[in-house]
Amino acid sequence: MKVTVIATFFGVFLLCTYAAKEATRKTKKAKLYFVLTDVPQIDCDVKAGKIINPEFIAKCPPGCQDVKYRVYGTDIYASFSSVCNAAIHSGIIDNTGGKILVQKVAGHSAYRGSFSNGVRSLSLPRWRESFLVSEGKPRKGVTYPSTLEYSSSKSTIVKSEPKKPEQDLKATKSADTANASEKASEQGDTIHKEQTPPVPTPATQMATTTPTPTTTTTDPSTTMPKPTTTAATTRTTTLAAAAKTRPGLHRFRNIGSSNVHPAYSSVVAAASRQVQTAQGRGQNTAFRGTSTSASNRNTLQPNTGLQRQEPVAAFRRAAASPAHLAVETDLWKPGLSLFDTDCKVDLSFLMDGSWSIGKRRFQLQKQFLGNVAQALGISSAGPLMGIVQYGDDPSTEFNLKTYVNSKDVRNAIEKIAQKGGLSNVGKALSFVNKNFFLDANGNRGGAPNVVVVMVDGWPTDRVEEASRLARESGINIFFVTIEAAAESEKQNVIEPNFVDKAVCRTNGFYSINVPSWFSLHKVVQPLVKRVCDTDRLVCSKTCLNSADIGFVIDGSSSVGTSNFRTVLQFVANISKEFEISDTDTRIGAVQYTYEQRLEFSFDKYSTKQDVLSAIKRISYWSGGTSTGAAISYASEQLFSKSKPNKRKIMILITDGRSYDDVRVPAMAAHQNGVIAYSVGVAWAAQDELEAIATDPDKEHAFFVDEFDNLYRFVNQLIQNICTEFNSQPRN
Numbered sequence: 001m002k003v004t005v006i007a008t009f010f011g012v013f014l015l016c017t018y019a020a021k022e023a024t025r026k027t028k029k030a031k032l033y034f035v036l037t038d039v040p041q042i043d044c045d046v047k048a049g050k051i052i053n054p055e056f057i058a059k060c061p062p063g064c065q066d067v068k069y070r071v072y073g074t075d076i077y078a079s080f081s082s083v084c085n086a087a088i089h090s091g092i093i094d095n096t097g098g099k100i101l102v103q104k105v106a107g108h109s110a111y112r113g114s115f116s117n118g119v120r121s122l123s124l125p126r127w128r129e130s131f132l133v134s135e136g137k138p139r140k141g142v143t144y145p146s147t148l149e150y151s152s153s154k155s156t157i158v159k160s161e162p163k164k165p166e167q168d169l170k171a172t173k174s175a176d177t178a179n180a181s182e183k184a185s186e187q188g189d190t191i192h193k194e195q196t197p198p199v200p201t202p203a204t205q206m207a208t209t210t211p212t213p214t215t216t217t218t219d220p221s222t223t224m225p226k227p228t229t230t231a232a233t234t235r236t237t238t239l240a241a242a243a244k245t246r247p248g249l250h251r252f253r254n255i256g257s258s259n260v261h262p263a264y265s266s267v268v269a270a271a272s273r274q275v276q277t278a279q280g281r282g283q284n285t286a287f288r289g290t291s292t293s294a295s296n297r298n299t300l301q302p303n304t305g306l307q308r309q310e311p312v313a314a315f316r317r318a319a320a321s322p323a324h325l326a327v328e329t330d331l332w333k334p335g336l337s338l339f340d341t342d343c344k345v346d347l348s349f350l351m352d353g354s355w356s357i358g359k360r361r362f363q364l365q366k367q368f369l370g371n372v373a374q375a376l377g378i379s380s381a382g383p384l385m386g387i388v389q390y391g392d393d394p395s396t397e398f399n400l401k402t403y404v405n406s407k408d409v410r411n412a413i414e415k416i417a418q419k420g421g422l423s424n425v426g427k428a429l430s431f432v433n434k435n436f437f438l439d440a441n442g443n444r445g446g447a448p449n450v451v452v453v454m455v456d457g458w459p460t461d462r463v464e465e466a467s468r469l470a471r472e473s474g475i476n477i478f479f480v481t482i483e484a485a486a487e488s489e490k491q492n493v494i495e496p497n498f499v500d501k502a503v504c505r506t507n508g509f510y511s512i513n514v515p516s517w518f519s520l521h522k523v524v525q526p527l528v529k530r531v532c533d534t535d536r537l538v539c540s541k542t543c544l545n546s547a548d549i550g551f552v553i554d555g556s557s558s559v560g561t562s563n564f565r566t567v568l569q570f571v572a573n574i575s576k577e578f579e580i581s582d583t584d585t586r587i588g589a590v591q592y593t594y595e596q597r598l599e600f601s602f603d604k605y606s607t608k609q610d611v612l613s614a615i616k617r618i619s620y621w622s623g624g625t626s627t628g629a630a631i632s633y634a635s636e637q638l639f640s641k642s643k644p645n646k647r648k649i650m651i652l653i654t655d656g657r658s659y660d661d662v663r664v665p666a667m668a669a670h671q672n673g674v675i676a677y678s679v680g681v682a683w684a685a686q687d688e689l690e691a692i693a694t695d696p697d698k699e700h701a702f703f704v705d706e707f708d709n710l711y712r713f714v715n716q717l718i719q720n721i722c723t724e725f726n727s728q729p730r731n
Contacts, residue, residue, distance in 0.1 A: 038146040039057050039058060039059045039099055039136070039146075040056075040057075040058050040059070040145070040146060040147055040148050041058070041059045041061065042058045042059070042060060042083060042084065042148070043061065043084075044060070044061060044063065044064035044066070044069050044082060044084050044085065045068075045069055045082060046082070046083055046084070047079065047080045047081060047082060047083065048077070048079040048080075048081060048083050048086075048102060048104065048129075048131040049079035049080050049129060049151070050150055050151050051083075051102075051148050051149070051150060051151070052148075052149040052150065052151055053145055053148055053149055054103070054104045055101075055102065055103045055104065055142065055144070056101075056102055056144055056145055056148055057099060057100070057101050057102075057136050057138060057144045058083065058099070058100060058102065058136075058148065059097065059098065059099050059100075059136070060083070060084035060087060060093060060097045060098060060099075060100060061084070061097045062095060062096050062097045063095060063097075064082065064084035064085050064087075064088060064095065064097065065085060065088050065094075065095040065118055065119060066085070067120070067535065069082035069084070069085040070082060070085075070122065071085050071086045071089050071119060071120075071121040071122065072111050072113070072121060072122050072123070072124045072127070073086075073108075073111035073112065073113070073121060073123075073124065073130070074089075074111070074112050074113065074114040074116070074121055075090065075132075076105065076108060076111070076130050076131075076132060077089075077111070077121070077130060077131055077132075077133070078107075078108075078111050078124050078127035078129075078130060079104070079107075079127065079128070079129035079130060079131055080127070081121075081131075083100070083102060083131070083133070084097070084100070085119055086121075086131075086133055087100045087133045088117055088118070088119050089114075089116050089117055089119035089121050090116070090117075090133050091116065091117050092133050092134060092135060092136075094117070095118075098136065099135075099136025100133050100134070100135070100136045101133065101134045101135060101136050101137065101138075101139075102131055102132070102133055103131060103132045103134070104129060104130070104131050105129075105130045105131060105132060106129070106130060107126070107127050107128040107129050107130055108126070108127065108130050109125070109126050110123075110124070110125055110126065111123060111124040111125075111127065111130075115715070115719075116715070117715065118577075118715070120535070122535070343376065343377075343382055343383045343528075343531075343532035343534075344381070344382055344383065344444075344446075344447045344534075345383050345384075345447055345448045345449075345450050345531055345532065345534065345537075346383075346384050346400050346437065346442070346443055346444055346447045346448070346449050346450065347376075347383060347384065347385045347386070347400075347450045347451075347452065347531060348385075348386050348387070348388055348400075348432050348436050348437070348449075348450070348451045348452070349369055349372075349385065349386075349387045349388070349451075349452050349454065350388050350389075350390055350394070350425070350428050350429070350432065350451060350452065350453040350454060351365060351369065351387050351388065351389045351390070351397070351416070351454055352365065352389075352390065352423060352454045352455055352456045353389040353390060353391045353418050353419035353420065353421070354390075354391050354419075354420065354421055354422055354423040354456065354460075355391075355420045355421065356423065356456055356457060357418075357456040359418065360517075361456065361482075361517045362418045364517045364518070364520055365454060365517070365520070366413050366414060366416060367521075368520045368521065368524065369387065369413050369454075370409075370410040370413045370414065371521065371524050372385075372524055372527060372528060373385055373406045373409040373410055373413070374406045374410060375524055375525065375528045376406065376528055376532075377406060378403065378404065378405055378406045378408075378409050379404060379405065380404045383531075383532070384400040384401070384404070384442060384444070384447075385400070385403075385409055386398055386399040386400045386402065386436065386441070386442070387412075387413065387416070388428060388431065388432055388436060389416065389418075389419050390419075390423070390424060390425065390427070390428035390431075391419040391420050391421025391422060391423070391424070392419075392420075392421030392422050392424060393421070393424070393427065394424075394427060394428040394431040394432070395419070396435070396436065396441075397412070397416050398412050399436065399441040399442055400436075400441055400442030400443060400444075401441060401442025402442075422460040422461075423455065423456065423457070423458070423459050423460045423461075424459065424460055424461045425453060425455060425459035425460075425461065425463050425498075425502075426459060426461040426462050426463040426464075426465070426466040426467075427461060427466070428453070429451070429453070429463060429466040429467055429470050429477070429502075430466040430469070430470075432451055432470065432475070433466070433469055433470040433473055433475060437449045437473075437475065448474075448476060448534055448537045448540035449473075449474055449475045449476065449540060450475070450476045450478065450531050450537065450540075451470065451475055451476070451477050451478065452478045452479075452480060452527070452531065453477065453478065453479050453480065453502070454480050454482070455479060455480070455481045455482065456482055456483065456517075457481075457482075457483055457484065457485060457489075458481075458484070458485055458492070458493045458494075458498065459494065459495065459498055460494065461494065462494060462495045462498075463495060463498050463501060463502045464495065464498070464501040464502065467501060467502035467503075468583055469645065471504055471539045471545075471546075471583065471584075472545075472546040472645055472646070474539060474540050474541075474546075475539060475540075476504050476510070476531075476537045476538075476539040476540055477502055477503050477504055477510065477539065478503065478510050478511065478512075478527070478530065478531065479499045479502060479503055479510065479511045479512070480511075480512050480514065480520075480523065480527065481499060481511070481512075481513050481514070482513075482514045482515075482516070482517050482520060483514075483515065483516060483517065484513055499511045504537075504538055504539040505538060509530060509536060510530075512526065512527060538579050538584075541579065543718075543721055543722035544577065544578045544579050544584075544585060544722070545578065545579035545584035545585050546584070546585065546645075546646060546647060547578070547585045547586075547646060547647040547648070547649050547721075548585070548586050548588070548602050548638075548639065548642040548643065548646045548647070548648050548649070549574075549575070549578065549585060549586070549587050549588070549649045549650075549651065550587075550588045550589070550590065550602075550634050550638040550639060550648075550649070550650050550651070551571050551574075551587070551588070551589045551590070551650075551651050551652075551653070552589075552590050552592065552630050552631065552634050552650060552651070552652040552653070553567060553568075553571065553589060553590065553591045553592070553599075553618070553653055554567075554591075554592065554593075554625060554627070554652075554653055554654040554655055554656075555591040555592060555593050555620055555621035555622065555623065556593050556622070556623055556624055556625040556655070556656065557593075557622045557623060557624075558625070558655055558656050558683070559620075559655050561620050563655070563681075563707040564620040565620075566707045566708065566710060567653055567707065567710065568615055568616065568618055569710075569711070570653070570679075570710040570711065570713075570714065571589070571615050571651075571653075572612050572615045572616070573711060573714045574651065574714055574717065574718065575587050575608070575611055575612060575615065576608060576612060577714070577718050578608075580605075580606070580607060580608040580611055581606055581607065582603075582606045586602040586603065586606075586643075586646075587600075587602070587605070587611045588600060588601050588602045588604070588638045589614075589615065589618065590630060590633060590634045590637065590638065591618060591621055592626065592627070592629070592630035592633070593621050593622065593623025593624050593625065593626070594623050594624040594625075594626050594629075594659075595623065595626075596629060596630050596633035596634075596637075597621065598633075598637050598638075599614070599618050600614050601637070601638065601641065602638065602641060602642065602643075603641070624659055625654065625656050625657070625658050625659055626658060626659050626660045627652070627654055627658035627660070627662050627688070627692070628658055628660040628661045628662040628663075628664070628665045628666075629660055629665070630652075631650075631652070631662065631665040631666055631669055631676075631692070632665040632668070632669075634650060634669075635665070635668065635669045635672060635674065638650075639669070639672065639673075639674050647675060648672075648673050648674045648675065649674075649675050649676075649677070649721065650669065650674050650675070650676045650677065651676075651677045651679065651717070652676065652677070652678050652679065652692055653679045653681070654678070654679075654680055654681070654684050654688075655680070655681045655682050655683060655684055655707075656682070656683045656684060656685075657683070657684070657685040657688060658685075658688060662688050662691055662692055663691045666691055666692045670694050674694075675694050675700075675724075676692055676693055676694045676700065677693060677694075677700050677701070677702070677717065677720075677721075678690075678692040678693045678700065678701045678702065679702045679704065679710070679713065679717075680701070680702065680703045680704065681703075681704045681705075681706065681707055681710065682704075682705070682706060682707070684703065686701075686703060689701040689702075689703065698720070698724060699716075699720050700720070702716075702717065
């Protein structure tokens with residue numbers, strides 16, 4: 001009896017224990033199910049730094065693979081990167097969206113940019129916070145929020161962060177500048193944007209005289225409250241604060257009243273009193289001594305006593321007034337000198353030295369170039385700058401390696417004497433293409449090559465052919481035209497629309513027209529922004545913009561209708577990565593079975609959209625497989641009509657062994673300069689693929705197990721094309 005009772009009690013105890021464990025398990029399962037299903041949605045433009053949670057799971061929407069959603073870094077990303085586009089870059093999700101796990105980590109001293117999964121990330125020297133992305137699966141023991149906490153809403157309330165230490169200030173400004181450049185790029189560039197500096201700084205607020213609400217920002221070092229005060233007090237106190245937070249950036253100079261036009265004497269006196277007052281309060285780190293330099297000037301408004309910030313501005317004066325300036329300051333350039341870490345470009349300025357420009361305008365041109373050098377922040381790790389002066393013939397004033405700081409460049413510009421002669425721009429562009437961007441002259445290889453052409457009026461020779469050759473060498477051409485031809489003078493222009501024939505794109509980004517030499521100062525900041533926007537320097541992407549690419553597509557019966565559409569999508573995915581136009585990459589296509597058909601030639605379509613539409617319209621043919629005859633046909637119908645100096649690239653896709661010989665036609669194509677890549681699917685013969693490819697050892701031959709996996713080889717194929725091209729010496 002006792003044994004039975006004990007056994008019964010023990011059985012009840014086990015049953016209760018099991019029930020308790022089962023209930024616990026179900027509760028945990030329910031909690032886990034909640035975590036996995038109740039995932040917050042985020043937008044494509046959300047940056048990790050805006051989300052306070054240190055670790056979270058989120059769901060990205062479709063369509064985040066876009067250049068406007070900037071990404072900085074590789075594997076480890078700076079926190080002002082787009083979370084979702086970073087996830088696409090890392091390969092966690094694709095452009096259809098999905099769940100991701102984000103973990104915040106410490107900031108890094110360097111972020112390396114790369115091209116991965118269709119997303120090009122940017123480099124950055126330093127940032128205060130980083131994040132990692134991985135599959136959207138919860139880690140064991142971690143509870144994830146069902147709603148995310150943002151550091152700022154769509155209102156003006158923004159979460160404060162601790163003030164950054166002085167040694168991190170430079171990196172912070174670099175990142176803020178990158179962010180501001182992104183916004184400016186989205187809004188479109190105009191030549192009037194110089195009045196809105198890219199990063200809010202104390203200096204940009206000095207002319208405010210009306211009270212505004214105090215706003216806290218995520219970066220206390222770049223924004224200050226705007227108190228209600230008089231203009232003079234605002235200017236003095238704000239500049240003093242700026243000197244403390246950004247030493248060395250701001251300098252205020254008084255160049256003496258002897259050079260001042262009488263109409264502005266009272267204004268100069270008021271400005272001088274402000275300087276003396278500030279110095280008397282011990283702010284002499286913000287205000288320094290006298291200077292006779294004629295650059296970096298500020299506009300004074302005579303009737304108000306206010307100082308209106310403008311980059312390198314002269315007084316608005318009557319036509320007969322002398323060109324004297326009372327006060328000059330570097331306050332026009334906040335944020336611009338930060339490009340020394342973010343703007344690694346090799347720049348050549350073609351300086352107009354023709355007699356038509358005159359001595360006075362030549363001096364204004366030198367002042368402009370000096371101010372551009374100052375704004376760029378010339379350095380060995382950032383932008384380098386050289387100058388070629390042209391007239392009848394061009395000559396190098398100094399090359400890229402001659403000077404490695406802005407001060408030396410400005411001093412060298414000041415010493416340049418005018419050559420005289422005609423405005424032979426075409427000859428100057430040919431000279432730069434052949435002689436300037438050489439390793440011996442300081443060309444760094446990895447830095448984009450940029451030429452900025454200064455033109456007074458119009459060229460006296462033709463520029464189209466010289467510009468085309470320069471662009472195809474990877475040189476990004478910008479034009480700054482001053483005082484263009486009037487209606488009565490247009491008959492004198494040798495080559496109408498010469499700017500559109502010369503620049504890398506005719507979308508307005510590569511050309512700036514200035515109505516007068518006396519307003520040239522207004523384009524300092526817009527020009528610096530543009531030459532430093534390396535994402536938009538499309539002509540430096542020579543592997544993407546200087547080829548004639550012919551696709552030779554197997555349309556045999558073994559492919560099948562469904563797989564043929566997959567092949568066309570593969571062709572479209574490759575094509576859309578290239579810069580397509582009459583002067584950039586051109587696309588052609590041939591389909592073959594026993595016979596061959598020219599689907600479209602290189603000169604048929606000149607826009608990317610037209611090419612992609614034409615690829616989509618190709619109809620499946622069906623038949624046998626004569627690959628050798630197709631190679632010969634493509635050589636005759638496509639590549640024999642390729643432009644001089646264009647790389648001729650053939651990409652052949654097939655799914656089986658050819659009924660004819662491929663070796664002799666392939667060898668003939670190679671000898672005619674065609675670089676052949678072969679892509680074999682399913683039953684393709686490996687030996688034939690290697691025979692078709694120009695160099696199998698350089699991965700010119702690809703083998704894919706099935707059609708549905710073709711998309712995986714798009715990036716690798718483009719990378720191989722670019723790697724090989726970039727290793728070739730410039731002609």
